[in-house]
Amino acid sequence: MNYYVGLDIGGTSIKYGLVDETGKILEKDRVKTSISGEEILNNIEMIVSQFKSLKPITAVGVSAPGIVQQDGFMTTGGAIRDFYGINLKKEIEKRTGISTTIENDANAAAFAEQWQGNAVGFHNYYCMVIGTGIGGGLIINDQIYRGGHGMAGELGMMSVMNVSTDTHLEYNSLNFTGATVGGLLRYYNNHSDSPAIDDARVIYQLAAQQDKLALASLDFFYTALAKGIINLMVALDPEIVLIGGGISANSQFMAGLQDKIADLKYRNQDIRNLNFAEVKPAKLRNDAGIIGAVYRAIQVEA
Structure with a gap:
């Protein structure tokens, strides 16, 4: 051994x-x-x-x-x-x-899922890790795809929202709109007059009480993530997309993200009838x- x-x-x-x-x-x-x-x-x-x-x-x-x-x-x-x-x-x-x-x-997380997790049996998939920012590991034909400069799969840098049109264009990226800290908490705290919060679970608790800002923050967060994932799907057509990071254990998060992907897909006639990969939590956390x-x-x- x-x-x-x-x-x-x-x-x-x-x-x-x-x-x-x-x-x-x-x-x-x-x-x-x-x-x-x-x-x-x-x-x-x-x-x-x-x-x-x-x-x-x-x-x-x-x-x-x-x-x-x-x-x-x-x-x-x-x-x-x-x-x-x-x-x-x-x-x-x-x-x-x-x-x-x-x-x-993020590549290591993708390898782990291939060996022991929810990517067993799949040959082409993406493992997205959501946390402070967003990272990702892209597997093509059972091999990690690194790209020409070692940064393939870094969807966090992808521009998905129209938040900033000045020199700080990174604020439009998934890192600053679809990440737990850089996106969800950032959006809520930037629009709140209350003391800043640092736990995404608080936003979910407030949303359950129909707090308008919490609901708007979640909608913004899901929209950014869904756009990034849909862009990935139409570009690379993975067999499955796995979501890692602490928030992936939250069933409300996964349900909200899947609903938003379905909503955006339905509203886009070009992709409405295409078969997309299943989006589910990574197993190994x-x-x-x-x-x-x-x-x-x-x-x-x-």
Whole structure:
């Protein structure tokens, strides 16, 4: 039996686990993500060392934010500024002495669903991760599609709404309209005279009480997401679209999104009668980064 260390580096915490070759997580925990890249690397070294004392480790798989090149070079590093422009693979291998694979976090989630989740049996699909912003992993013919510059699948940058017509055109993007933080909470707080809220569940609670701003915020949020997903469907025709991120566990969210997609599709005569992919939650949720990173490491080692 081969054993692997899976690391999922997020903006808030680093989730990590000891995983066997079947994808079973034997042990897992998390540690707070430091703002210092050096401290993150030191924590990774300690985590790997801890697991090395328990089992012989074949490889390390890492899920990381940002645009990641196949050789482990970080073109960007999301919220971790110290990761911009470094080769994370080489840095971790230098500290651990173990072969390491680095994968973009959304791609890792897509790999995890292919191995253990709701994409089993599908060959062409998209895994969208909704959180502070929006990321995504695009699988075509069973292979991750990276594009010419390593940033394919980043639908968060897609322009879907007409919010801003000045120099700040990013405000029209899915990141700023269809994400949980950048879209839903941002819209609500920008239009509210009350203290800012930082939990999307509050908006759903207010909407259940027929609060007009909460209902308008959800409609704006669903519209942006639905437009992005419909654009994806007509461009690439995936077999299934999986939604990850914490909000995907909310059945009200999924129902609202599916209703909005159906509504926009019906109102567009060109696509009204086309067969579209099913949109459903991803299966693995918080474990997706760990499992997907390990699956990628297994593929590279094979």
